[in-house]
Structure formats: structure tokens, C-alpha cells
Amino acid sequence: MTTYAFHQVDVFAAAPLKGNPLAVVAGADGLDDAQMAALANWMNLSETTFLLKPTVSGVDYRVRIFTPEEELPFAGHPTLGSCHVWLAMGGVPQGRDVVQQCGAGLVTVRRDGDGLAFAAPPLRRAGPVDASDLEAVTRILGLSMDRVVAANWVDNGPGWLALMLRDRAELLALRPDLRALGGWRVGLVAPWDAARDGDAARFEVRAFIGGEAGFEDPVTGSLNAGLAKWLIGAGLAPHAYIASQGTVLGRMGRVRVTQDGGGIWIGGEAVTRISGQVVL
Secondary structure, three states, rough: OOOOEEEEEEEEEEOOOOOEEEEOOOOHHHHHHHHHHHHHHHHHOOOEEEEEOOOOOOOOOEEEOOOOOEOOOOOOOHHHHHHHHHHHOOOOOOOOOEEEOOOOEEEEEEEEEOOOEEEEEOOEEEEEEHHHHHHHHHHOOOHHHHHEEEEEEEEEEOEEEEEEEEEEEEEHHOOOOOOOOOOEEEEEEEEEEEEHHEEEEEEEEEEEEEEOOEEEEOOOOOHHHHHHHHHHHHOOOOOOEEEEEHHHOOOOOOEEEEEEEEEEEEEOEEEEEEEEEEEE
């Protein structure tokens, strides 16, 4: 048996235990694919990551990202949480920013005030949603088409289809049958009403992952990255804003979005809550 350093990180949290938890296993080069998948399934968090030595030059570390069911090429809160652990364990970037290697390619992560921010990766699929797909998704969600302001593909790896609704209260009231969503990963966004909702955020976001083990993700960096590219590019959002996520789940996720030159950065807090060892 081999012992590996383990950390559980609270990502995008505006208060302790109110973000999205992430399991991070460091120095995991000795683990094979089956062991990583089995551990992620056993952890049963939305994602578990494994820090590895990079395989290309100019990169600080490599990360592999697993859900309980599959490996992902990229995900947002695992990117910030993994970088936080790498830095906390003494990692020193080769340049000004950290460069992460993952299945989707190279991702730049920078220090952002008290937290970290990653450069939103390119969209693998963008543009309008086919009418048949939109009809199918809105029917499963229990939405009438007149409540959808706009729809777009915002897939940067996980496969996100996004809908913008008119009203935050309507978004928070949704209780979809996630099994019926099948293979869809659907992100929804709606504006806050400052008079009713306050000014802590500009938008509310929810993320639904369909299937037999379907779930709602508490706070989702990849979705917020895709949404930011779409909303800012389409003039539906300002160049800097805060998104709230996880409200229905009793979480208090806060995602900082900023457009800096030609790039969009997705930032938030990352705090280690548990440290220990994994023995395999």
C-alpha cells in the first residue's frame, strides 16, 4: 500500500462550508486510471482531482479530474482548488502565473486578491441551440418558451447548454426531474433584481447534470466560464460581475467574472478544510 497526501477544499465559498467541496490527491503519479476512477467514485463528490508531474515543458503541474462516473477534460472549481493545494504544498510557478495541464490543454491561473482566477478556456461548442433540443430541454425543466430570454451552447469541455431566464425567483423555483434530463448538462442564469434580491451578485446560476445519478452542482466554474463568454460577448452582461450559485442547496457560492483585455477570468475563494492521507 502507498500513502498519498489528501486535501478537501471549499471552493467559491462566501462563508465556511458554503462552496463546492473538492477532493485533491497530491503526488498521484503512482495511481493508475482504475484507481483514480475508483477513488473518485468512493469520494462521491462532484469532482476529485489528482496532481501529477507535467508531461510538457513550461507547465507547473498536471491535473486529472474525475467525477464519480467519468473523467472530465476540464472543470472550473477543480482547477482553482487544485491550484490552491499545489501552491499551499510549496509549489512555485515558473512564471508570473501558474500554468496547469489538463485534458483540455493548458489553463492559466493567477492570484486574484485573496483568491485565484483561471482564464476561461475556449468554447468547444458555441452558438444557437437547435429548436428541437431547446424544446426537449425546456419541456423536461418545466419551462414555457416565453420564459427563456436566450439560449446558447457554452461547452468548454463538460458539454454545457445554457438558458437565460427572465426572473431569478422563477429560476430558484425550478425542481426538474434530473433523471429525465438524461445526458444533458444544462446551465441556467437569471438576473438579480437589486430592489428585491440585493446587490451581492448580478446573476443567479444553476447547473443541472442529468442521468440516473443526476444532481445539481453547488458552484460550477466551467459553466460560469462558458456563460461569461456568451453573456459578455452578446452584450447581456457587463465586463465585470459576480454570479451567485448554490442558493437552493443551502450554499453561498460567489464567482467573480472579469474581462481583462481579450480574456475572461473566473475567480473565487479556495480554502482547505480537511488535510490528511489516502492509503491505497
